[in-house]
Amino acid sequence: MTQAHEAAADQIGERAMTKYVYDFEEGSREMRNLLGGKGSGLAEMTRQLGSDVVPAGFVVTTEACVEYMRAGDEPPELEGEVTAALARLETKIGRKFGDPADPLLLSVRSGARESMPGMMDTVLNLGLTDESVLGLAGVTGNERFAWDSYRRFVQMFSNVVHGVPTERLEGEIARIKRERGVALDTELDVAALKELTAAFKAHFRTLTGEDFPQDPGMQLHQAMLAVFGSWGGARAIAYRRINQIPDDWGTAVNVQQMVFGNRGAHSCSGVAFSRDEVTGAPTPSGDFLINAQGEDVVSGVRNTSELSELAEVMPESYERLVEIMRKLERIYGDMQDTEFTIEEGRLYMLQTRNAKRPAQAAVRFAVDAVAEGLLDKAKAILTIDAAKLDALLHPTFDRNAKFEVLARGVAASPGAAKGTIVLSAPAAQKAAEAGEAVILVRPFTEAEDVAGFFAARGILTSEGGKASHAALVARGMGRPCVCGASALRIDLDEGTITVNGTVLRAGDQIAINGSTGEITTDDVTLVRPEIDENFQTVLGWADELRTLGVRANADVPADARRAHEFGAEGIGLCRTEHMFMAEDRQPKMRGMIMADTVEERRAWLEKLLPLQQADFEGLFEAMEGQKVAIRLLDPPLHEFLPSELELLEELRQVANTHPERMDGIHKELARVRQLSETNPMLGTRGCRLGILHPEIYETQVRAIMRAVKAVGKRTGKAPHCEVMIPLVGFTGELRRSRELVLATAASEGMEHGRDYVIGTMIELPRACAIADTLAKDVEFFSFGTNDLTQTTLGFSRDDIEGAIIPQYITDRIVTVSPFETIDTVGVGMLVRMAVEKGRAGNPSIELGICGEHGGDPKSIAFFNEVGLDYVSCSPFRVPIARVAAAQAAAQQAPSA
């Protein structure tokens, strides 16, 4: 991301004469980057389904937006191109834009490469004026429709183009409904709609100081610039930040002839998925509203009908819709998410895109698509967002748990979550920063709540369905979500949630199950799920397709067993220090560090040896002969001692009560001070420790070798043991450490090459520079990309992640934390260099990576590309890594 971003930044605005406007007929789905997702979808549908299904229109390109942002003004050619496109549109339709008698009305919608909820979305019915609303009433013979359309236009234009607050506008609607004593918008009559329109215009005037524009050309121009401007809005930026979308993509503007779902009982607007958007089951799903425009459906304000009901009320249109969606699935090779409108019995398609879906549905679709012959395995696996598979391994309610269901809602995004209630996005963010698990509870959500989604474990709303903003965003992020739990009465002013007489408040415990819609205040146990059959199928394909090995990082036998179950092909990193941290071992470890002489240190180490040996035996047994890479002690010794402050405090406490203990504490204090480091990350750790205190590494190697022998003898299957030397920067460090391993192992009767191999971590820039020389002395490299990132970027993770990275993301200096996705520019360059040099120095060397990047799909794609042999990640990310590795292989392979 960063790479492309930085490279591209200088090229923008350096091209010659550009075409900024494309009619739908001129585009295709391949032109997504130029026309945006929505525009390219409309173009493709126009080509494939014909212009009788897709209302005519044109797209103003993303490049026009980029140029607008760069120059601070629209490109000079743009106005002429738009005018010409509009003229062509008028000719096609046979109506004039701005014709007071029979106006051509337009929808203006934004559309970036990727759908972005944070951006200005839609203005409908554009072109209506005080005069042409009368013409529309006349020509349609439907005065209520005309005024409903006009009030909607004035409302949307005021809000999204000029920022008149939603609350004021919705407040007017609520007031009029209250005054007229009606419950639904559809019950408002012409007079009410006229009053409403006038009220909206008054708000417009108050806020802008101008009258509502009566020139359709000006309306279009303002709307277009507003779409451009919304790309740079705070919410869009926040969304891009979370979703790692570059700032320089820009958005397109889609201008399209209006069709009307609000022309009465035979009209409707809806969203439809080609398959169930939650489960992936091959049944179309979605929501629609009779006599409504699209905004009513997605806003979640009115409760929608299930798509299945459309089969009953408009069976022909329903069949047609299903048939179109099947066709679109074949065209796109993916599950589709569409928008449609039925105007007086006639079906129009307004959008199609690959459906965002939870992991469960993604996996199901992939399996079904192969079974149906829609896709081959490689293409099918590429439809899955590997990063989201996490959700399938995330907790659900324990099947055997007994709990009282407080209420039920729509199961909108699968997985379960529990935490304390927060009632606003900022509160969620604050609590998350404090490390609290929270559930964000809202009546409904809007774009400005997105950051709160990110911070929360789960989302619960009282309004809206599966297509509501809350549901869409939660699924996009892999957060559990229950929507439309209408039993909840949420009073944000009072800060209360009332459910059948129970009153909950912020800070109370709550749990939701986004797979079932259940809500409870009981402290229900969450469990990690088994891998289901579909997921197993996909993982099986992944293993066929991928060339990259997948191992796990595991320090204790329990983790190793879990990793083995999840399909890890070995352990890529066992951190031996975690064994020393165990409570029963800490005193021995402290004794070792406090030792005054090498002899005394050896005596303590002798006590630790059998404990380590037992740990290693457990690991070897769990992995049943697979490779197990054990890293010799890495952290600085002071990590095992209490801090200076703690000891000073202890000293103060015992001064009066146990003066006899003061000597010991003083001694420990002196050692702590002696060992304390200014920058421990760059201090006496890794192989430096082993060179300073060879007896420590010697003991560890002895424990490893004895464990290898014991397990081989006990199980009859020799473990595959890899001894790994950390933090090497000089050939001399490696050679000295290697000699110690060889000598110690030999003294235990173990033979290098037969009983074990030796490798080194590559985690310093200098190690990358001398990788050719290092490679000659080892059987494998394991890239420690956490530390390599810290040194290459000069970023101490502990100090930078909280303070600097978020600021840098806000300031667009980075698009994602380099500790999450590998920095391909800096760190990646060094990895690439080390791979080339390493193979040059030792063609048979095995190359792996055991940093946290090993479980990140984007990083895995990079590791696959540079030609590593395996990645190693936490046990729970092993399935994700298997799929990501397969995707990387599928993407690199020449397409079939």
Added chain:
Amino acid sequence: MTQAHEAAADQIGERAMTKYVYDFEEGSREMRNLLGGKGSGLAEMTRQLGSDVVPAGFVVTTEACVEYMRAGDEPPELEGEVTAALARLETKIGRKFGDPADPLLLSVRSGARESMPGMMDTVLNLGLTDESVLGLAGVTGNERFAWDSYRRFVQMFSNVVHGVPTERLEGEIARIKRERGVALDTELDVAALKELTAAFKAHFRTLTGEDFPQDPGMQLHQAMLAVFGSWGGARAIAYRRINQIPDDWGTAVNVQQMVFGNRGAHSCSGVAFSRDEVTGAPTPSGDFLINAQGEDVVSGVRNTSELSELAEVMPESYERLVEIMRKLERIYGDMQDTEFTIEEGRLYMLQTRNAKRPAQAAVRFAVDAVAEGLLDKAKAILTIDAAKLDALLHPTFDRNAKFEVLARGVAASPGAAKGTIVLSAPAAQKAAEAGEAVILVRPFTEAEDVAGFFAARGILTSEGGKASHAALVARGMGRPCVCGASALRIDLDEGTITVNGTVLRAGDQIAINGSTGEITTDDVTLVRPEIDENFQTVLGWADELRTLGVRANADVPADARRAHEFGAEGIGLCRTEHMFMAEDRQPKMRGMIMADTVEERRAWLEKLLPLQQADFEGLFEAMEGQKVAIRLLDPPLHEFLPSELELLEELRQVANTHPERMDGIHKELARVRQLSETNPMLGTRGCRLGILHPEIYETQVRAIMRAVKAVGKRTGKAPHCEVMIPLVGFTGELRRSRELVLATAASEGMEHGRDYVIGTMIELPRACAIADTLAKDVEFFSFGTNDLTQTTLGFSRDDIEGAIIPQYITDRIVTVSPFETIDTVGVGMLVRMAVEKGRAGNPSIELGICGEHGGDPKSIAFFNEVGLDYVSCSPFRVPIARVAAAQAAAQQAPSA
């Protein structure tokens, strides 16, 4: 060093059939690497002066030694080659090795590429046995000479080949002299010498369990292997470590016909320099001893005569010696350090090498050599060891100081030093580690004291002259040294130094002046000297020859003025934080950091602004229009606050006395904790600080710009101002910082490009990787090789330099601290990459380096090679850098 070392390590021992033995006639001075310094010198002298001046002999090559070390045994071909060479030698001389009647005697001497005092040096008179000593007595008619030679041989062979301790052997000599009532060795008669020989042999038997070998062939073989073995001895390793000599060079063995300086009053041995070895004045100097062998001269045990006296006692030989040395100077193009023996009136040359000499002498020689037409300027400047020029800028006694001279000795190595007395090398090392300035005081010094030289500020001995071990090593290291201060009675057992009734002890203050030989216990002021005329001449040539610019790192006007005087061509680094550390500014800086709001912070910054501005004005004025690079604030803010422990202590103290102050301290404590970092080196510092708190950089830029204006106005000469942004790793960091500089400067009416330029530090591996992109946004790069070394090697200087680097040097993992001389393999690779990318991105970019490596001659050679435009170093190293830069240019230029 490290680079060559690592690359070479794998190639050793992979060559085909090798010739291991060369007669002197077969060699030349070009074969130094193969034959060693001594061997190639003997070969060259044989070719140039004829075999009547150089006793015949042969050299066993350094490759034989390397092979011996590698295989643990001598190469199989070696024995045959030695036998053949010996046979040729016998033929030439007409005597047989081991002939009991008229034995051919040999000297066996080690000789690496570079002279190494730490190694086994010499065995003389080899070939004598109980039988042939009688033959020698017969054939020379000089029984005393024969027995003196034999006792010397037994003594040396026992000591250097078999490790019989010097004390025991010298103890026997002392006993016999005491018993016989004589003062000098030369006064011992034949009976005494026979008794001494027998006593030595008894010690030999006690220690080795064997009789002293009576087979000359075995004597030669054992001596040869002992030379090989001494290369791997602890003292040789220590010496190599200090002098950065690779371990894999090996040593040659020189086997040469004996000539005898101990054949009576017309014989002598001596060392002679072609010019004064202390001052460089064009008068030959040296020491000699009548009726002695070479070892007597260099051991410093007997007080020698000045070479000038030789002109009186043996005028012909003296003239011949002077003539030969002149010839050798022409051959080698350098001042020579020779060994000679006069045997019964006939002069033999036994060694020649370029003279190690103090900076003063080196500079004088270079100037004279050009005046004499011996060398051109480029060649002359290359004869200077730039690193040692430091001594010329090191302290001397203040000319106006009044002090009482305690005693006088030989002015053996120039410069003055003061410190507390230590009486052993280990004590010197220990004190130095504790940061204490010490003077090492010894009766005389030996090879095992070398590490103590390194640790001490100066060396004082009561015995020996200018050619003594102490004098040689001190000059080699650039340490002030006074030798042979015979008024000092040093009792090591008592730990006292008695001088005319005054008793000094370890820990007492002492000062020595190695340029005058003065010793005092007064606290005399040391002053830095002026640059003398010769040095000025050399610096003038340096400026003609060099292409690399030389700037200085200076934070305050006084340093800037000093830098300007020393010839700096600008300031390459002004660290603005040092200005904030000044006592009057700390409260303001603290206030700024403690500020709760940006407004409050700005208010404090406003107070700091005029102070910084005044500092900058001082710098600009001192540099008179030369370039001044000012780095914006770099260190983390917590460096300006007290530590948590200090505040806790303060809290405890005020709790009862000033409870009203507790709130303030608590607040400060909270801020300290908030700002505290695990690895501050990799934390919130550099441009990260400026991005988090733009108001800080803004204030600094404002102060800089106002200073530029003020000085321009006041002096009529516009400063050349360079604003430098530290710790950049991302293009976004640079752009954001740059924009802040541009905007702030513009608001002060200053124009980028006209009034100032902008650059960035390159001090992170990632910055090197994106140097092409970074280069587009700046006018200059300044490599911060301190930080780049820390990140590339993962070495926190604070934590590693004390604990790890010394161990690594001992373990031969590195040959020198990478903070002293740049690590060309890792850090150098990144610098090279950044230079290439930087120039590719911006061909007109200016490239400099401002780390401490900027004052290190070896590093300067590297920077010259990679094509930097300038180096910047501390003001006192500017003259060194000018010379080193000239040398680098001279070495790179095609030879004339």
